[in-house]
Amino acid sequence: xxxxxxxxxxxxxxxxxxxxxxxxxxxxxxxxxNWPGVTVEKKEAKLLxxxxxxxxxxxxIYSLSPYSPxxxxxxxxxxxxxxxxxxxxxxxxxxxxxxxxxLQVIETGLPVVVALNMADLVEKNxxxxxxxxxxxxxxxxVMMISxxxxxxxxELFEQVKKSAASKGQVPEHKFDSSIEDVLTHIENNLxxxxxANKRRYYAVKLFERDADACKLINLTKEKAARVEELVAQCxxxxxxDAESIITGERYGVIxxxxxxxxxxxxxxxxxxxxIDRVVTNRILGLPIFVVIMFCVYYxxxxxxxxxxxxxxxxxxxxxxxxxxxxxxxxxxxxAVEAAGDNADSVDPAxxxxxxxxxxxxxHDALVAGGTEDGGLVDSLVCxxxxxxxxxxxxxVPQMFLLFVMLSFLEDCGYMARVAFIMDRVFRRFGLSGxxxxxxxxSSGCGVPGVMATKTIENEKDRRMTVMTxxxxxxxxxxxxxxxxxxxxxxxxxxxxAWISPLFYFLGVFAVIASGLMLKKTxxxxxxxxxxxxxxPAYHFPAIRSWALHVWERCWAFIKKAGTVIFASTVVxxxxxxxxxxxxxxxxxxxxxxxxxxxxxxxxxxxxxNLVAWIFAPLGFSTWQATALTVSGLVAKENxxxxxxxxxxxxxxxETDPSLWTAFAGMFPTMGxxxxxxxxxxxxxxxxAAIGTIRNQMDSGKWTAIAIGYECAFAWVIGLFINxxxxxxxxxxxGIWTVVAIVLLVAMLFQIFRPMPKHAWTDEDETNTASxxxxx
Amino acid sequence: MAPxxxxxxxxxxxxxxxxxxxxxxxxxxxDCAQGGVCMGHCSNKKTCAALKGVxxxxxDLGRGxx
Numbered sequence: 001x002x003x004x005x006x007x008x009x010x011x012x013x014x015x016x017x018x019x020x021x022x023x024x025x026x027x028x029x030x031x032x033x034n035w036p037g038v039t040v041e042k043k044e045a046k047l048l049x050x051x052x053x054x055x056x057x058x059x060x061i062y063s064l065s066p067y068s069p070x071x072x073x074x075x076x077x078x079x080x081x082x083x084x085x086x087x088x089x090x091x092x093x094x095x096x097x098x099x100x101x102x103l104q105v106i107e108t109g110l111p112v113v114v115a116l117n118m119a120d121l122v123e124k125n126x127x128x129x130x131x132x133x134x135x136x137x138x139x140x141x142v143m144m145i146s147x148x149x150x151x152x153x154x155e156l157f158e159q160v161k162k163s164a165a166s167k168g169q170v171p172e173h174k175f176d177s178s179i180e181d182v183l184t185h186i187e188n189n190l191x192x193x194x195x196a197n198k199r200r201y202y203a204v205k206l207f208e209r210d211a212d213a214c215k216l217i218n219l220t221k222e223k224a225a226r227v228e229e230l231v232a233q234c235x236x237x238x239x240x241d242a243e244s245i246i247t248g249e250r251y252g253v254i255x256x257x258x259x260x261x262x263x264x265x266x267x268x269x270x271x272x273x274x275i276d277r278v279v280t281n282r283i284l285g286l287p288i289f290v291v292i293m294f295c296v297y298y299x300x301x302x303x304x305x306x307x308x309x310x311x312x313x314x315x316x317x318x319x320x321x322x323x324x325x326x327x328x329x330x331x332x333x334x335a336v337e338a339a340g341d342n343a344d345s346v347d348p349a350x351x352x353x354x355x356x357x358x359x360x361x362x363h364d365a366l367v368a369g370g371t372e373d374g375g376l377v378d379s380l381v382c383x384x385x386x387x388x389x390x391x392x393x394x395x396v397p398q399m400f401l402l403f404v405m406l407s408f409l410e411d412c413g414y415m416a417r418v419a420f421i422m423d424r425v426f427r428r429f430g431l432s433g434x435x436x437x438x439x440x441x442s443s444g445c446g447v448p449g450v451m452a453t454k455t456i457e458n459e460k461d462r463r464m465t466v467m468t469x470x471x472x473x474x475x476x477x478x479x480x481x482x483x484x485x486x487x488x489x490x491x492x493x494x495x496x497a498w499i500s501p502l503f504y505f506l507g508v509f510a511v512i513a514s515g516l517m518l519k520k521t522x523x524x525x526x527x528x529x530x531x532x533x534x535x536p537a538y539h540f541p542a543i544r545s546w547a548l549h550v551w552e553r554c555w556a557f558i559k560k561a562g563t564v565i566f567a568s569t570v571v572x573x574x575x576x577x578x579x580x581x582x583x584x585x586x587x588x589x590x591x592x593x594x595x596x597x598x599x600x601x602x603x604x605x606x607x608x609n610l611v612a613w614i615f616a617p618l619g620f621s622t623w624q625a626t627a628l629t630v631s632g633l634v635a636k637e638n639x640x641x642x643x644x645x646x647x648x649x650x651x652x653x654e655t656d657p658s659l660w661t662a663f664a665g666m667f668p669t670m671g672x673x674x675x676x677x678x679x680x681x682x683x684x685x686x687x688a689a690i691g692t693i694r695n696q697m698d699s700g701k702w703t704a705i706a707i708g709y710e711c712a713f714a715w716v717i718g719l720f721i722n723x724x725x726x727x728x729x730x731x732x733x734g735i736w737t738v739v740a741i742v743l744l745v746a747m748l749f750q751i752f753r754p755m756p757k758h759a760w761t762d763e764d765e766t767n768t769a770s771x772x773x774x775x
Numbered sequence: 776m777a778p779x780x781x782x783x784x785x786x787x788x789x790x791x792x793x794x795x796x797x798x799x800x801x802x803x804x805x806d807c808a809q810g811g812v813c814m815g816h817c818s819n820k821k822t823c824a825a826l827k828g829v830x831x832x833x834x835d836l837g838r839g840x841x
Contacts, residue, residue, distance in 0.1 A: 371778035377780040381786065567794040571788065691828030700835035703828075 006053045006080050011074060011105055012089035013098050014060030015416075015536055018115040020545065021089060021147035022057040047157065056083065062097075064104040065210075065243075075212075078108055084164040086110040087156070090134070092116035092129060094534065095262055099254045102138065103173060107204055111163040111199030112140040115156055117164065119144040121537065126265030134261040138170030149543050175249035181736045182234045183207060189223045207231055208243045262724075272537040276417065280535075285421040292409070294501040300402035301482050301500035308397035309482065310468070317390030321348060321356040327679035328352015345467070359386050376577075376587050384573025384645050391644025391659060392561045392637050395479035400554055400630075402478055406443060407549040411541030415440050420535060431515055435465040440471045444553055446470040450696055458524045464518055465694050467706040470685040471510035473503060476560070476636035477554055479679055483640050484677040486660035488670060503681055506717075510682050515712060517750040525756075565641045568634050572627070572642050575604035599624075599646065617736040618679060619722035620716065621671025629679065635686045671725025675718035682714035711765065715744055 026045035031535035047053035058074040065071060078086065083225045086389030090098040090107050095116075106112050116122075116129060122144075135142040141159050145152035174180055186203040194202055194217070206227055219227065222439045231242050238245050279288055315322040323329045335351065348354045356364075363382050366390045371377050409415050419440065423433025434456055442449030450467045456462040473481060485499045518524045579602035581591050590599040599605055600623075608623025608630075615621050615629070624646050631638040647662040667673040684690060694703040723740035726732040 366779065366783070369779035369784070371780055372777070375780075377783050379778075381783060385787070563794045567791055568796070570791050687829065689833060691830075693828065694832050694835075695828030700831070703832065703835075714826055 006084050006161065007056065008053055008160055008164070009049075009056045009058055009078060009083035009086045010089055011058050011078065011086055011101070012060060012117075013091060013094075013101055013534075016060065016089050016091040016098060017147045017306055018057055018060060018089045020542075021087075021115070021117065021145075021153075022055060023545070023548070024147055024150060025153060025501070026055055049154075049157070051162075052177070053157070053161075059099065064108075065208075072304040074690055078105065083110060084531055085113060085160055087160060087202075088112050088114045089117050090114055092118050093121045093125065093127075094538065095129070096254055097734045099257065100250055103250050103253060106138055106140060107201045108174070108194070109199075109201050111166050112138075113160050113163050114138060114140060114155065115152075116142060117147055118146045118150050119151065120146045121539075125270075125753055128263040130261045130263075134257065137172065137257045148545075156402075163507055173253045175246075175253065177554045178237065179207075179234065179245065179249055182230050185230050187229050189219065189227055190217065191219075199436065204246060207234075208246055216602070217521065221582055267382060268588075270537065272413070272535075275538055276535065279414070280417050280420055282424075285417075286425070289421055290505070291417055292414075295403065296405045296409070297481075297501040298505050300398050300483055301478070304401060308392050312397060314395040314407075315357060317358050317386065317394055321354055321360060322354040323348075323351075324355065328354065343373055344763060358390065362386055374589065375588070379577060379589060380570070380573055384569050384577075388569030388572070388641040388645040389566060392479060392565055392641045394641065394659075395482055395557075396554065396557065398482050399478050399557055400550065403444075403475065403550045403553045404546075407546055407553075408541060410440070411546055411549065413536045413538045416535055425512065428514065428516075431461055431464060434726065435469075436466055438469045442472040442474055444475055446474050446685045447555070447692045449474070449691040450689060453696055458526060460524050461704060463697065463706075464515065464524050466693055467518070467709055468511045468514045470689055470693075470710065471514070471682055472507045472634065473681055474685075475557060476686070480677060480680055483663055484645065484657070484673065487664035487673055492542075504675060506678060506681065510713065510717070513747070513751060515711075520750060520756055559637055560637060561641075564635045564639055567640050568638050569645050570629060572604065572631060572645050576602045576646055579603050579605065586692065604646075614715075615676075615718075616678070617722065618675045618718040619669060619726075620667055620676045622666055624666050625676055629676075629683070632680055633684060633687060635688075636680075639680055669722075669725060669730065671722045671729065675722040676727070678721055679714045679718035682717060683711045685710075695770070716747070720744060 010022055012018045022043065022045070025047055027048045043057045043058075045055055045188045047055055056077065058077060061071045061074050063071065063074045064078070071262045077083070086105055086108075088102045090102055094100075102112075102114055114134075116131065122129060129144070131142045131144055141163060143156045143159060143628055145150055145156050147153070176181070183200070183203045186206050187199045190199055190202055190206075202213055202217055205671050206217065208220075209231065214224075233240055234245065240248070278284060281288075311322070314320045323332070328348075332346070332348050332351040332354075335346050339346050348356075359382050363378060366381060367373050419433040419436045422432075422436040435453075437455070438449045438452040440449075441452045446469065449472070450466055453462050453465045453469065456465055476591050481500050481503045484503070488499055519535055576599050577588055578586065578587050579599075580586075581588060581594050581601045583599070584591065588594055588601055591598070594601070604627050605623040608626040611630070612621045612623055612626040615626060620626075627646065628642050631642040643663055644659065647659065647666075664673060667676060685693075690703070690707060693706055694700070697706065699701050719736065721741070727736075727737050
């Protein structure tokens with residue numbers, strides 16, 4: 001066996017630590033979230049210590065009954081014949097619930113090794129598990145491990161290799177004798193082709209009337225009738241349906257095993273339970289969440305993150321340059337002030353250890369190499385590429401801080417509580433906390449967020465979640481938020497620090513308002529899906545996992561900047577620097593007699609002006625603002641990169657406006673600037689996310705509805721902001737103010753009108769009711 | 776146009792084409808690893824949900840066009 005390939009499947013309940021174990025043993029960086037439903041499809045990688053071993057991480061499931069896509073995916077894989085051995089990861093702190101799936105997996109007849117994960121927590125709680133006895137009861141090896149602390153892993157895989165050589169086992173656990181009799185009869189009716197170690201599994205499945213198993217076994221008519229007769233008789237005797245009988249029996253076996261193998265320490269309220277009494281409190285839960293998210297965005301964007309970003313934007317990528325440890329800065333500033341109009345003649349290098357900005361270095365190198373100062377190549381490199389990418393890279397420090405805090409909240413277990421808290425809010429409009437999980441994932445990226453909707457069984461709930469999940473600002477939208485905040489508040493960073501958290505809550509508001517409005521339409525009516533989730537114990541995140549989490553997200557951002565954003569900045573530069581003036585087409589800055597605002601004659605200006613009228617009621621009908629919005633469809637970071645290129649910030653001298661003020665200058669009022677931000681944060685997501693929506697919806701019509709709704713909702717919110725700002729602050733009233741008032745009244749009516757009866761009824765129930773009425 | 780201009784333009788041109796080829800093969804998204812959807816290194820049209828969706832959108836939009 002040593003030289004041949006071994007396929008190992010990692011199975012287990014949601015949030016029992018499968019992906020943490022998978023990452024540890026394969027060196028992979030799969031996303032680990034401290035809430036259920038993170039892994040929605042199986043993942044494969046080689047074992048680090050032995051490349052002959054292939055590990056498959058299966059989605060977390062509670063049972064092998066194929067009721068959800070994850071259960072189907074896991075069951076199909078286990079029964080495909082591919083895995084040589086199954087490592088059943090069990091949360092040892094929650095043995096009773098986790099053993100249910102373990103029994104089912106053992107029943108499949110595959111060689112199984114049970115890994116009791118979180119051994120450290122069991123020890124900490126003072127509980128004791130007799131692994132030898134448990135192993136005997138289950139009929140397979142049982143090992144104590146801690147994936148988080150890397151304990152017992154080597155021993156586990158030594159055992160896995162031994163078990164892979166075996167041909168599987170017949171389950172040891174037995175049900176009540178009357179049920180066992182029926183199962184034995186069913187086993188006797190199975191075709192001889194079913195191997196001995198799988199006969200029990202198929203007998204149980206046929207007892208449960210599992211459609212897939214019935215199809216696969218394909219009994220003769222007589223035998224099928226005999227089996228059905230046996231099951232029906234048993235149901236009658238037990239006064240219960242077949243599936244419930246087996247479920248009850250399994251829990252009976254589990255109770256017996258727990259009695260014999262687990263010694264519980266005297267129960268006392270754990271730290272997690274004490275924290276949860278406050279954090280998930282019916283009244284305090286939501287305000288605490290709001291305060292925490294406010295602090296996260298405030299710290300990331302307004303304080304430390306903002307300071308580092310200012311340095312990166314203005315001094316590292318800008319033309320300011322910087323003094324090492326600030327030595328000489330004061331003397332230089334004094335010299336510039338004294339020089340007055342001749343400030344340009346002051347050489348910063350004379351006053352201390354001065355390091356010029358990247359734009360200056362690149363520009364000087366190009367000019368020294370023979371490039372024309374301000375010519376095509378100089379402009380393309382400095383204004384287009386360095387300006388565009390510099391604007392994006394400037395936000396990496398803010399993004400890093402945001403991800404450090406969000407990842408901490410996820411890994412320590414708080415975000416799982418948020419799903420629980422939000423369940424109460426979401427239930428009011430027919431969604432469940434299950435829909436909040438994709439939204440949590442979306443705070444990183446909308447693509448996996450939309451994919452995470454796979455776990456929602458109800459089709460209408462899934463569609464509504466897909467339509468609303470990208471309202472939550474993803475990492476790529478953070479630069480837009482930071483740019484807007486900088487533009488709106490200018491230097492007064494303390495007076496309007498609430499701006500950046502406000503944009504996050506705008507996303508949450510959009511989800512809730514959309515849910516309330518859409519649920520009252522027939523398209524989304526239906527009973528909310530029940531939501532049951534285990535709340536993991538709070539723990540300080542493993543540094544490796546936390547660091548990987550942050551690194552993955554930041555690296556994805558940097559990778560995108562170096563690929564998609566780079567290509568976009570080149571395209572935007574060409575479109576904004578080439579155009580026709582006086583009947584001639586060419587490089588505009590080099591044309592004779594062209595005004596200083598040469599970009600107004602560019603191809604980009606022409607294209608932007610074609611659609612700019614759509615945004616006139618929102619207050620930003622300039623071609624530049626339109627170009628930013630459209631470029632955001634490629635990737636949301638592009639909004640900032642395009643702003644960097646179009647506003648020629650890289651070329652700005654010290655007295656020229658910075659990125660913030662140049663950006664704010666594009667808008668006539670602050671209302672228009674905020675409306676621009678709201679529209680760009682809420683409208684259709686990037687192409688990658690649109691593609692994922694198409695894939696998840698599996699319908700062109702529904703994709704069009706989703707994208708159309710998002711754009712229309714974003715436009716209406718932008719209209720409200722601009723028109724009500726004009727009315728309330730500037731005292732302006734016009735036809736669009738009337739339109740905004742009418743739309744606001746309509747929206748409020750749809751939000752606050754009582755939920756119609758059909759909103760809580762499933763379509764099949766309606767049909768049954770109508771059939772009964774007509775009868 | 777100075778020789779350095781030609782070199783710089785050639786480098787940018789090659790990088791641009793390389794990025795376009797990468798986008799064609801792997802799409803515009805680099806973040807799937809976050810969702811446990813893929814490992815971020817092997818996305819292609821067969822496994823990447825985003826790319827599969829984009830292909831379907833292209834099919835939808837192109838239906839009936841000859």
